[in-house]
Amino acid sequence: MVILGTIVAIVTAIIISSFLGPYGLLTMLAVGFGFLFSIHARIREVQSDLKLIKQHLGIEEAKETVVSNEEIEAELEREMAVARE
Numbered sequence: 001m002v003i004l005g006t007i008v009a010i011v012t013a014i015i016i017s018s019f020l021g022p023y024g025l026l027t028m029l030a031v032g033f034g035f036l037f038s039i040h041a042r043i044r045e046v047q048s049d050l051k052l053i054k055q056h057l058g059i060e061e062a063k064e065t066v067v068s069n070e071e072i073e074a075e076l077e078r079e080m081a082v083a084r085e
Contacts, residue, residue: 009035 013031017024054060 006035 009031013028017028020027
């Protein structure tokens with residue numbers, strides 16, 4: 001349904017731009033801006049809903065642990081020692 005609406009809007013914008021002549025480009029830019037704004041608003045709404053669902057279910061974002069260079073080097077040395085054996 002969204003794809004059909006997008007196609008209809010694009011065709012309408014092209015028809016309007018052909019009738020309006022020099023103002024057609026401005027009209028198409030305005031329609032494009034409207035699409036971008038609509039998509040942005042919808043994405044923010046979906047993100048907000050997803051955040052509420054995660055809070056309701058008790059799902060937390062996995063946080064990356066900070067690993068120091070020394071710990072990484074020690075792990076690599078252990079792996080190399082195991083590989084040599």
